[in-house]
Amino acid sequence: MATPARLAGVGIFVLVGVALFAIALFMIGDRQLAFAQKFVVYTEFRTITGLQPGAIVRVSGAPAGSVTDIEAPGGPDSKFRARLEITEDLHQLVRTDSVAAIQTEGLVGGSFLAVTIGTAGAPRAPAGSTIPSREPFVLADLFQQMSETIGKVNATIDDLRSGIDKTLASVNTTVNSTNALIVEISDDVETLASASARITSDAAQIAEGIRKGEGTVGKLLKDDELYARVTTIAKTAETIAADTQKAVQQARQALESLRAEGGQVSGVTADLKGTLAEARTAMAGLSDNMEALKHGFFFRGFFSRRGYFSLDDISPEEYRKGELTKDRNRRVSHVWLRYDVLFVPARTEGAEQLSDKGKAELDAALTPNLARLVDSIVVVEGYSDQGSPADRYVHSRTRAALVRDYLIERFDLDPGAVGAMPLGGDASGSPQTGTWNGVALAVFIQK
Helix, strand or coil, X not given: CCCHHHHHHHHHHHHHHHHHHHHHHHHHHHHCCCCCCEEXXXXXXXXXXXXXXXXXXXXXXEEEEEEEEEECCCCCCCCEEEEEEEEHHHCCCCECCCCEEEEECCCCCCEEEEECCCCCCCCECCCCCECCEECCCCHHHHHHHHHHHHHHHHHHHHHHHHHHHHHXXXXXXXXXXXXXXXXXXXXXXXXXXXXXXXXXXXXXXXXXXXXXXXXXXXXXXXXXXXXXXHHHHHHXXXXXXXXXXXXXXXXXXXXXXXXXXXXXXXXHHHHHHHHHHHHHXXXXXXXXHHHHHHCCCCCHHHHHHHCCXXXXXXXXXXXXXXXXXXXXCEEEXXXXXXXXXXXXXXXXXXXXXXXXXXXXXXXXXXXXXXXXHHHCEEEEEEECCCCCHHHHHHHHHHHHHHHHHHHXXXXXCCHHHEEEEECCCEECCCCCCEECCEEEEEEEEEC
């Protein structure tokens, strides 16, 4: 049988439990703004991207309410209509030019609705009104656009290749036509010149015979008919000589017009140079865009996993700790070259330059790995063991830069895959047990 004390204890326990439940309910309701005064606005989206009723609404990042309902569109031309309940305390921030946008918590978090603060010149958004929206960013759309862009770039490259082939064919045809014209003109000029010389010689002989009184013509010196004939022959010779000179002049002008700065060959060459320049510009732009994509927030991790990175971002300390050998599929091969083999003093006091013997040594060191350089990384490690630590660092950086520039130009390497690493005088694994004075070629090869 229950005693009064036990009944009182049970009653107190029940009251305490009810009080704690009420407090918890109040705290949860207050956290969810269940007891705050609210106003209703609407917004519309063509794509809701995972937004569901009950999602949080934030005004400038502050919790402000929730999405209470989402109405499906009535047709293909309509949009999803979301009903928002926002606390009245933030009504002064929600203006008619505020914009609603669907965002996610991190990369894989849930969706929420973010509302931007409107401008001071715009009125408050009335209760029940519809505020503007911004369609959500969808990665699938970006990949689709990238695919279409790459397709257009490939088509453009094919068009450029076809245009270059046609241009080269046109240049070849023009050169062949020019050579044929030169040969044809040369033959005509030679024929005309020969005929002119022959006629001139004949006229000279006739005149000489007339003066000496030889032959029938000599006997008929006073005959008017003979004089008329001689005069006609002389005029004919002059005409042929003039025509010959005119033909030669025209041939020279034709050749000069072809070789001139604005001639046909020059014009074709200029068009070809312009086409190639545009192609180089387009490819440089594509390279810049892909480089920016590699460093972008959304794709940086993807490209890092694929092995894309910038050698300029790796410090000497990180390099010594094996930053480039974290990938187990990559192994490194070193070739050590002394400074007195590679460098000779330059004209500037204290400066160095690569010697012919040094260039030959570099060629021999890198040649065995040329077939693997397509998917490999080359790092030129610079070393110097003279002077203060600062002097050694600067000196080793200069040596590494000289060798890097030579290798890029000599073997037409990708500058992004060839790095220069100044390491002072400390050289772990060198033939001189810990120090080195010169450079080392480190080739990181994919297994």
